Amino acid sequence: MTGIGNYPLHLAILVLLWGYIYTSWSVMGRLGLVSFGHGAFMGIGAYTVVMLWNHFGLTPWIGALVALVFTTVVAIVIGYPCFRFKIVGHYFALVTLALSEVARLVIVALRDHTGGSLGATPNSALHGETIAIGALQFASKEVWLAIVFVVWLGGLVIWRKVDRSMGRFALQAIAEEEEAAASIGIHVTRAKLRITIISALMTCVGGILYAQYQLYVNPDAVSGIAISLQMVFGVIAGGMFVMLGPTVGAAFTILLAEGLRLGFGNKYPALDTTIYGVMLVLFIIYMPKGILGAALDLFKTRRSVPGT
Amino acid sequence: MSEVFDIFLLEAVLNGLLLGGLLALLSLGLNLVFGVIDVVWICYAELIMCGMYAVYYLHVQYHWPLVLAMLAAIGIVAFLGWILHQFVIRPVLSAEPINQLLVTGGVLFFLQAAATLVFGIEFKNLGVSLPSVQIGEMSFSSSRLIAFFVALAGVLALWLFLSKTYLGTAIRAISQDRAVMPLMGVDPARIFRITSAMGGALAGLASCLLVLQYDIHPAIGLSFGPITFLICVLGGLGNMVGGFVAAFIFAQFIAVGGFFFALEWGYVIAFVFFIAVMFWRPRGLLGK
Numbered sequence: 001m002t003g004i005g006n007y008p009l010h011l012a013i014l015v016l017l018w019g020y021i022y023t024s025w026s027v028m029g030r031l032g033l034v035s036f037g038h039g040a041f042m043g044i045g046a047y048t049v050v051m052l053w054n055h056f057g058l059t060p061w062i063g064a065l066v067a068l069v070f071t072t073v074v075a076i077v078i079g080y081p082c083f084r085f086k087i088v089g090h091y092f093a094l095v096t097l098a099l100s101e102v103a104r105l106v107i108v109a110l111r112d113h114t115g116g117s118l119g120a121t122p123n124s125a126l127h128g129e130t131i132a133i134g135a136l137q138f139a140s141k142e143v144w145l146a147i148v149f150v151v152w153l154g155g156l157v158i159w160r161k162v163d164r165s166m167g168r169f170a171l172q173a174i175a176e177e178e179e180a181a182a183s184i185g186i187h188v189t190r191a192k193l194r195i196t197i198i199s200a201l202m203t204c205v206g207g208i209l210y211a212q213y214q215l216y217v218n219p220d221a222v223s224g225i226a227i228s229l230q231m232v233f234g235v236i237a238g239g240m241f242v243m244l245g246p247t248v249g250a251a252f253t254i255l256l257a258e259g260l261r262l263g264f265g266n267k268y269p270a271l272d273t274t275i276y277g278v279m280l281v282l283f284i285i286y287m288p289k290g291i292l293g294a295a296l297d298l299f300k301t302r303r304s305v306p307g308t
Numbered sequence: 309m310s311e312v313f314d315i316f317l318l319e320a321v322l323n324g325l326l327l328g329g330l331l332a333l334l335s336l337g338l339n340l341v342f343g344v345i346d347v348v349w350i351c352y353a354e355l356i357m358c359g360m361y362a363v364y365y366l367h368v369q370y371h372w373p374l375v376l377a378m379l380a381a382i383g384i385v386a387f388l389g390w391i392l393h394q395f396v397i398r399p400v401l402s403a404e405p406i407n408q409l410l411v412t413g414g415v416l417f418f419l420q421a422a423a424t425l426v427f428g429i430e431f432k433n434l435g436v437s438l439p440s441v442q443i444g445e446m447s448f449s450s451s452r453l454i455a456f457f458v459a460l461a462g463v464l465a466l467w468l469f470l471s472k473t474y475l476g477t478a479i480r481a482i483s484q485d486r487a488v489m490p491l492m493g494v495d496p497a498r499i500f501r502i503t504s505a506m507g508g509a510l511a512g513l514a515s516c517l518l519v520l521q522y523d524i525h526p527a528i529g530l531s532f533g534p535i536t537f538l539i540c541v542l543g544g545l546g547n548m549v550g551g552f553v554a555a556f557i558f559a560q561f562i563a564v565g566g567f568f569f570a571l572e573w574g575y576v577i578a579f580v581f582f583i584a585v586m587f588w589r590p591r592g593l594l595g596k
Contacts, residue, residue, distance in 0.1 A: 034406050034409075034410075078583070081586075081587035082586075082587075085586075085587055085590045086590065087586060087587075087590045089405055089406060090348055090405065090406075090409060090541075090545065091541065091545075091586070091590065091591075093406070093409060094348075094537050094538065094541045095541075095582075095583060095586050097534060097537065097538075098534070098538055098579045098582050098583050099583065101534050101575075101579055102576055102579045102580060102583075105572045105573075105575050105576045105579070106572075106576055108572050109569075109570055109572035109573050109576060224530075225530055225533070225534050226530060229413055229416070229417070232410065232413070233410075233413065233414065233417065236410060268425055269424060269425070269429070270420075270421040270422070270424035270425045270526075271421075271425060272421075273417055273418075273420070273421030273424075274418060274421040274422045274424075274425050276417060276421070277414055277415070277416075277417035277418025277419070277420075277421055277422070278414075278418055280411075280413075280414030280417060280418075281396055281411055281414035281415060281418065283414075284400065284407055284410050284411040284414060285396070285399045285400055285411060286399075288403070288407060
């Protein structure tokens with residue numbers, strides 16, 4: 001075994017996993033499509049895979065494909081009419097909020113199969129071994145760190161590809177002025193739908209990994225309004241407009257929670273979220289570019305001062 | 309006839325009507341604030357939670373009479389609404405609209421966490437149990453009946469205020485034209501402060517009615533926050549009549565859907581209905 005203990009490894013895995021999920025959200029969020037519904041996609045990923053494995057013995061590899069197809073269908077069913085009928089801003093945020101609540105409530109309502117609010121545990125395939133590739137279950141944290149690292153890196157690559165694509169300029173134009181963008185020949189609905197599907201699929205993968213790593217899913221932890229807002233605010237805290245911003249947001253929230261827990265023990269159960277809430281409000285008012293965005297700005301002005 | 313009209317179905321429909329009154333009151337404050345200030349308070353349900361805790365602590369810990377505790381709670385939440393506007397909304401009034409939505413989301417996190425920190429996660433109950441009312445074979449909880457009539461009275465009072473008083477007229481005028489009213493001698497900043505306090509007071513009134521029916525816990529806002537936004541959007545954000553109509557439609561979906569299936573399915577049907585309506589009328593049922 002390496003010198004790193006299990007606890008720092010666990011933190012590293014969580015930071016990378018949530019960093020990846022926040023990055024997935026920011027792929028569309030930073031282009032003016034603020035979704036409060038990504039909990040639905042994460043929930044679909046987590047629950048589809050676990051349910052197919054538990055009830056039909058279907059390997060998570062095939063389960064993941066089913067989940068991705070399902071996510072695409074949901075993204076299109078919600079996204080297409082939204083974009084076709086120009087549901088933007090507040091209205092888009094609140095329609096997607098309804099979607100994430102529908103996902104949560106459906107999971108709770110199907111309690112005979114899903115375990116309802118109590119959640120569900122994927123049947124173990126480990127039987128004393130540390131790796132069960134067919135069941136996508138690994139007892140070793142090192143393996144998980146490698147997996148989430150690769151996925152996180154993949155997320156950044158996609159972020160960069162989108163950032164450099166024509167579609168990004170099209171979407172920025174749309175976010176500025178939708179009619180004007182359409183008048184110069186941008187297919188608004190298609191451009192928005194494409195980015196929504198990319199972002200939804202990435203989030204779905206995040207949900208699958210979350211379920212397989214934690215080996216436990218619960219409707220409130222993977223779907224609904226709370227988790228959807230958590231994604232939005234993680235991105236805002238870190239910085240919505242820079243590539244590593246969402247990851248910094250994830251690291252910041254997780255380390256804040258863990259740091260306070262180590263400092264104060266479990267005496268003050270919600271101290272971290274209380275501080276986090278105050279900081280979010282302050283960020284949005286005074287530092288809308290987030291931690292990393294503001295830090296980069298500071299760095300840039302420092303360097304440009306002697307020149308100017 | 310009795311075979312066609314199931315008595316329990318009728319009971320579900322009437323309970324839906326009572327729920328509709330409560331939901332209408334919930335949507336009222338949010339709609340008022342949005343109509344005038346153009347900001348959605350995502351943390352609206354958390355303000356209501358604060359009011360519920362205020363009633364609980366004043367009545368149970370400090371032994372205030374219930375009515376006095378409720379009046380105090382309305383005042384406290386009105387004050388919170390004013391604070392929310394002065395210190396959180398005002399700095400972002402000229403920022404992008406989505407920032408205004410997000411900043412109140414930050415307040416949501418804060419209030420929920422602070423409530424956990426201060427009050428703990430235990431469910432708290434007011435311990436006031438009102439008898440249920442029997443009509444024929446149907447039974448209704450009297451707290452729901454009270455909530456229904458108080459909600460209707462609240463709606464009526466707000467309507468009278470907005471249409472009969474000078475201040476109400478100024479508020480309506482601001483909501484129709486933000487640019488011209490300052491020229492007519494109306495101070496928008498003052499109107500915004502008053503509207504925020506009134507929005508808070510309406511949230512406080514809602515909290516007094518909810519505390520009679522539900523246990524209080526820090527996450528209670530999440531259980532009726534989303535539905536309140538959806539009702540407002542369904543009726544057309546800022547449109548109080550629309551919100552009123554939408555509240556009763558939503559309540560029927562929940563009550564009757566819950567009667568035929570499980571309660572969650574009632575909500576699922578209502579939310580899916582909401583999404584479908586948005587595609588048909590993107591600005592809400594009675595939106596512009």
